[in-house]
Amino acid sequence: MHRILRSMLVVLLVTLAAVVFCGGCGRTRTVLVPHGQPVQLAEAVRAYIYVDVAGVRTRSARRVMLPAGWWCLADPGEGDPELEESE
Numbered sequence: 001m002h003r004i005l006r007s008m009l010v011v012l013l014v015t016l017a018a019v020v021f022c023g024g025c026g027r028t029r030t031v032l033v034p035h036g037q038p039v040q041l042a043e044a045v046r047a048y049i050y051v052d053v054a055g056v057r058t059r060s061a062r063r064v065m066l067p068a069g070w071w072c073l074a075d076p077g078e079g080d081p082e083l084e085e086s087e
Contacts, residue, residue: 036074040070041067041068043068047066
């Protein structure tokens, strides 16, 4: 009888420890940035960019490296996509 109770107690303690110690691991916090607000890159990013070719906005042929710390802004000529979808 003591052996069964001891086994159940060990299983309960291991389960409780797993819940307590693993419950806070890997939390991800997502912050939504309003459209048009600048954001700063936390890490380097490889991405296509737009360049002005003879007055025409053209996507780059290859991805370029944007280093960590650079600021990115939305195109000032484009409106808020959320507002355009609701119209």
